[in-house]
Each structure stands twice: as C-alpha cells, then as structure tokens.
Amino acid sequence: MYDPRQLQVLVEVARSGTFTGAADALGYTQPAVSYQIRTLERAVGAPLTSRYGRRVRLTPVGAALARHAETVLATLRTAQNELASLVSAGGGQVRMSAFQSGCVGLVPAALARLRRTHPELEVVLTQTECGISHRLVLSGEVDLAVVCDLDDAENPPDPRLQRIPLLSDQRCVLLPADHPAADAASVSLADLSGERWILETVRTRFLAACREAGFTPRIAATSDDQLTIHALVANRIGLAIMNELGVAAHTHPQVVARPLRGWPTRNIYAMLWPDLLKSAQVSAMISALGAAAGALGLGAGPELTGDSTHPDRDR
Structure with a gap:
C-alpha cells in the first residue's frame, strides 16, 4: 500500500519538473521531497525519476504511478469531504x-x-x-x-x-475627511508625492509605483491592522492605501477613500x-x-x- 502523501509528492514532481518546485508547492523542504521519493521508490521496487540537467523526469514506471495517483488522490479528497459531512x-x-x-x-x-x-x-x-x-x-x-x-x-x-x-475591487487611498483631495473623484500617487504614508509590511508594489511616479514616499508608520491604519489616517499621521473590500468592511467616520488611478484591478x-x-x-x-x-x-x-x-x- 502506497502512502498518499508520497503519491502527492510524486504528482507535484511530475508537474513542476523539479524537487524544489514540488517542495514550494507543498510547503516542504527539498530534502523532504527527495526522501519521500526515495521511500516510494523502495516501496515500488523501481526508480521513479531520472535527472536531465537541473530538471527531473519521471521514468515509465513513475509516469504510470503518477497517472494512477491523480485518480487516487481525487477519490481520497471526495471521500474525506463526504466522511467529514457524515461525522x-x-x-x-x-x-x-x-x-x-x-x-x-x-x-x-x-x-x-x-x-x-x-x-x-x-x-x-x-x-x-x-x-x-x-x-x-x-x-x-x-x-x-x-x-x-x-x-x-x-x-x-x-x-x-x-x-x-x-468579484473585482480597486485600490483606494485613505485620506482625512478634510484633506484637499477628499472631494476628488480619484487620485494618483503623483498628486500625493509630498504626503507621509502609513504602509503595510508588504509594500514592494507600492514602492515601485512611487518610483515610477518620480518620488520616494515618506513613511510615517507601518501597520497591517486595518483599524490601526484608519485611526492613524483619521488623526492625520499619514495617508494609506487599501483595497475596496477592506474599505467596505470598515471606514472611520473621519476618513474617506478615493480610487487610486493607474493601479491594477x-x-x-x-x-x-x-x-x-x-x-x-x-x-x-x-x-x-x-x-x-x-x-x-x-x-x-x-x-x-x-x-x-x-x-x-x-x-
């Protein structure tokens, strides 16, 4: 009987063509993927993969097992959901x-x-x-x-x-209700180049967009908490960006959100x-x-x- 976890690793190796790609997809380490494949090969009694440069290909035995593994894993997912419903x-x-x-x-x-x-x-x-x-x-x-x-x-x-x-949503700029741009239909980063900003921890895309707009933003605070961000904007510590979905859930009464032009939906x-x-x-x-x-x-x-x-x- 083959271990379903090892079968899943084999399927991911077949899909990605590398042990590293399979590890990234499953949240494993690369040595863990190698170990799972070696263990499965011992159970099968034949090599399942072969190396071609930096890539990995399945042997005929490995390809046959991976094909059956897809069916087995799909059946197990369905069974798991059905049993969870019964239990x-x-x-x-x-x-x-x-x-x-x-x-x-x-x-x-x-x-x-x-x-x-x-x-x-x-x-x-x-x-x-x-x-x-x-x-x-x-x-x-x-x-x-x-x-x-x-x-x-x-x-x-x-x-x-x-x-x-x-659904689809836009990126918005959060501004104090009395900000000069609060009544604008939309704003651009270039319009706000002199402002201070409250940014989330993940900010690579925002910083790149600011560089394209010709400025480096002044960072007043960092927070990933939406309530904190709204409170900081309301108290004029800085401006922030947030998607419509987050704005729809909560908006401080002293904060307005305006669509950010030039940002992908x-x-x-x-x-x-x-x-x-x-x-x-x-x-x-x-x-x-x-x-x-x-x-x-x-x-x-x-x-x-x-x-x-x-x-x-x-x-």
Missing part, C-alpha cells in the same frame, strides 16, 4: 482559508448567509496569505480558499485547480480541486460567497475560460 453533527463541514481583507469584507457576510440557508453546516476558517492558501488547497488541508490574482505573474496558480470568479476567486464541486457542502459555501460578493456592489468577477465557472451560473 460532523448535522449538515457536514467545510474547511476554508482566505486572505486578510477577504476575511474582513467578504467571508463574514457569506457565513451569515450560509447559517440562514444551511444552519447545520460547520465551516472551519483559516486566515492566511494567498500563497499559503494555494498550498493548503493542493495538499487537501482545506477544501477551498478565497484568493486574489495580484501575485499570479510571480506565483502562477496550479492549472489543475479551478478558480471561480467572485484585483480579481478575487474561490479556488479548489474541481472534484470537490460534487460536494453539496462545498457548493453551498461557494454559492454563499457568490451571493455575498454580489451584495457588496463592487466589480463583478472576471469571466474565465475552461471550467472556471460558478456552479450556479449555468442554472
């Missing part, structure tokens, strides 16, 4: 992760809707970064994740996972293994997310090609 009291369980502003501005409303329509369904929520959510979905530690696409260029999503569009999705759409519990959670997203009145999620459609949109 959990009442209507089953859904494990979900989401990034910070998704947890603040979208997920609570979706959970409230779900409680009304499926009062016995239990949802276990984890707040984490999108990259970590990606790994949690791949490994089966969560059933679905709410993620955004701003890092797709650097960390492209696994093509085996399905992404269901939920952020698209937000539910991401999961396609076979889990067969789960009534997971589908109910996705429907609640879609309804909550629509009620926010922000941008509609983009249309995707392939199978990336909302389960209720074709009805």
Whole structure:
C-alpha cells in the first residue's frame, strides 16, 4: 500500500519538473521531497525519476504511478469531504482559508448567509496569505480558499485547480475627511508625492509605483491592522492605501477613500480541486460567497475560460 502523501509528492514532481518546485508547492523542504521519493521508490521496487540537467523526469514506471495517483488522490479528497459531512453533527463541514481583507469584507457576510440557508453546516476558517492558501488547497488541508490574482505573474496558480470568479475591487487611498483631495473623484500617487504614508509590511508594489511616479514616499508608520491604519489616517499621521473590500468592511467616520488611478484591478476567486464541486457542502459555501460578493456592489468577477465557472451560473 502506497502512502498518499508520497503519491502527492510524486504528482507535484511530475508537474513542476523539479524537487524544489514540488517542495514550494507543498510547503516542504527539498530534502523532504527527495526522501519521500526515495521511500516510494523502495516501496515500488523501481526508480521513479531520472535527472536531465537541473530538471527531473519521471521514468515509465513513475509516469504510470503518477497517472494512477491523480485518480487516487481525487477519490481520497471526495471521500474525506463526504466522511467529514457524515461525522460532523448535522449538515457536514467545510474547511476554508482566505486572505486578510477577504476575511474582513467578504467571508463574514457569506457565513451569515450560509447559517440562514444551511444552519447545520460547520465551516472551519483559516486566515492566511494567498500563497499559503494555494498550498493548503493542493495538499487537501482545506477544501477551498478565497484568493486574489495580484501575485499570479510571480506565483502562477496550479492549472489543475479551478478558480471561480467572485468579484473585482480597486485600490483606494485613505485620506482625512478634510484633506484637499477628499472631494476628488480619484487620485494618483503623483498628486500625493509630498504626503507621509502609513504602509503595510508588504509594500514592494507600492514602492515601485512611487518610483515610477518620480518620488520616494515618506513613511510615517507601518501597520497591517486595518483599524490601526484608519485611526492613524483619521488623526492625520499619514495617508494609506487599501483595497475596496477592506474599505467596505470598515471606514472611520473621519476618513474617506478615493480610487487610486493607474493601479491594477484585483480579481478575487474561490479556488479548489474541481472534484470537490460534487460536494453539496462545498457548493453551498461557494454559492454563499457568490451571493455575498454580489451584495457588496463592487466589480463583478472576471469571466474565465475552461471550467472556471460558478456552479450556479449555468442554472
């Protein structure tokens, strides 16, 4: 009997073509991936991989096992979800992760809707970064994740996972209500080059945009807490940037938000293994997310090609 964790490692090695790529996808170290493959090779009794320069290819035996492993892992995911539903009291369980502003501005409303329509369904929520959510979905530690696409260029999503569009939102600048630009329809970074800024810990994209606008921002404070950011802006310590989803969840009465021109729109999705759409519990959670997203009145999620459609949109 082969260990499902080792089968998953083999599938990731086949997909990425390197042990390092498989380690990054699963949140393992590279030596751990090598160990899992060696252990699986001993169980099979034949080599599963061979090296070609810096790349790794599967042997015929490895390719055959990886093909069957895909089916086995999909069956295990479905079984795990079904058994969780049977064991959990009442209507089953859904494990979900989401990034910070998704947890603040979208997920609570979706959970409230779900409680009304499926009062016995239990949802276990984890707040984490999108990259970590990606790994949690791949490994089966969560059933679905709410993620955004701003890092797709650097960390492209696994093509085996399905992404269901939920909404799009813009980046905004938070200003004190009496700021000269508070009545503007929108603002640009160049308009605000002389201001002080309250920045989040992750600020690479913002700093690059400021350089493109011809200035280096003066940093007055650093905070990842939305309430703190609003309070600092309200007290004129500096300006801040925040996505509409975070603004929709909370705005200080002495703070206004104005769209930031020239900043890419952020698209937000539910991401999961396609076979889990067969789960009534997971589908109910996705429907609640879609309804909550629509009620926010922000941008509609983009249309995707392939199978990336909302389960209720074709009805």
